[in-house]
Amino acid sequence: xxxxxxxxxxxxxxxxxxxxxxxxxxxxxxxxxxxxxxxxxxxxxxxxxxxxxxxxxxxxxxxxxxxxxxxxxxxxxxxxxxxxxxxxxxxxxxxxxxxxxxxxxxxxxxxxxxxxxxxxxxxxxxxxxxxxxxxxxxxxxxxxxxxxxxxxxxxxxxxxxxxxxxxxxxxxxxxxxxxxxxxxxxxxxxxxxxxxxxxxxxxxxxxxxxxxxxxxxxxxxxxx
Numbered sequence: 375x376x377x378x379x380x381x382x383x384x385x386x387x388x389x390x391x392x393x394x395x396x397x398x399x400x401x402x403x404x405x406x407x408x409x410x411x412x413x414x415x416x417x418x419x420x421x422x423x424x425x426x427x428x429x430x431x432x433x434x435x436x437x438x439x440x441x442x443x444x445x446x447x448x449x450x451x452x453x454x455x456x457x458x459x460x461x462x463x464x465x466x467x468x469x470x471x472x473x474x475x476x477x478x479x480x481x482x483x484x485x486x487x488x489x490x491x492x493x494x495x496x497x498x499x500x501x502x503x504x505x506x507x508x509x510x511x512x513x514x515x516x517x518x519x520x521x522x523x524x525x526x527x528x529x530x531x532x533x534x535x536x537x538x539x540x541x542x543x544x545x546x547x548x549x550x551x552x553x554x555x556x557x558x559x560x561x562x563x564x565x566x567x568x569x570x571x572x573x574x575x576x577x578x579x580x581x582x583x584x585x586x587x588x589x590x591x592x593x594x595x596x597x598x
Contacts, residue, residue: 376495376496376497376523377495377496377498377499377502377521377522378477378493378494378495378522379502379518379520379521380491380492380518380519381465381491381492381516381518381519382489382490382491382516382517382519383465383489383490383492383514383515384487384489384490384514384515385512385513386513387437387461387462388490389438389458389462389463389481389490390419390439390456390481391481391483391488392432392437393433393435393436393439394481394482394483394488395483395488396435397421397424397428397429397432397483398483399423399424400421400422400423400482400483401421401423401480401482402419402421402422402480403419403478403480403481403550404419404420404476404479405417405418405419416455416457416458417455417456418445418454418455418456419453419455420451420453421452422451424452426444429452429454430444437459437461438459438461438462438463439456439457439458439459440459441456442454442455442456443455463514464490465490465492465505465509465514466479468505468508469505472497472498472505473496473497474494474495474496474497474501475494475495476492476493476494477493477494477546478549478550479492479493489515499521499523506518537583537586537587540579541579541582541586542583543569544565544569544576544579544580544583545579545580545587547568547569548560548580551564551565551568562576
């Protein structure tokens with residue numbers, strides 16, 4: 375049975391943890407990449423609540439960071455391309471190994487704790503247990519805040535349909551850019567520009583993707 379899980383994890387060598395410890399009040403969110411990058415350790419990171427001038431020296435002193443490139447900057451929000459070292463500890467690779475993917479990933483640091491809060495889709499409940507075991511073996515602090523298991527009879531409602539890569543990318547980008555917030559932080563035209571598509575094409579992907587998600591979750595609950 376497929377599982378959606380909200381988790382928190384931390385490690386002494388956690389990616390970006392040292393950077394954010396040096397930048398009180400800042401946080402970092404991984405943006406889903408819509409282009410093809412040859413390096414699996416490179417991510418687009420949106421930093422908020424911190425000035426761009428403070429980010430580069432903090433990243434330069436972080437042993438989990440190999441290379442950085444600024445993509446776009448403003449007074450309070452910047453997007454950087456960050457390449458992590460092999461020392462950097464993240465659980466994304468474990469999620470991928472289990473056939474899942476990360477919906478949302480955000481890192482923040484406080485006086486009491488620092489780590490990553492993420493939402494995962496996993497193809498089975500056992501996959502979540504496997505990641506938990508591997509994380510503990512590698513000395514992660516790991517906490518599951520919430521998980522929702524989709525019914526094994528899902529195919530009776532969705533005819534076995536799943537999100538396509540195009541639908542997943544459009545939905546993830548819309549979520550990250552604030553398309554679903556109230557008020558909206560991004561328009562359909564903004565999403566279309568980033569994806570290199572027409573607004574009508576993006577709207578179609580969002581509608582079809584949301585239809586699949588509804589069929590995979592709400593309709594299962596409705597049968598109980």
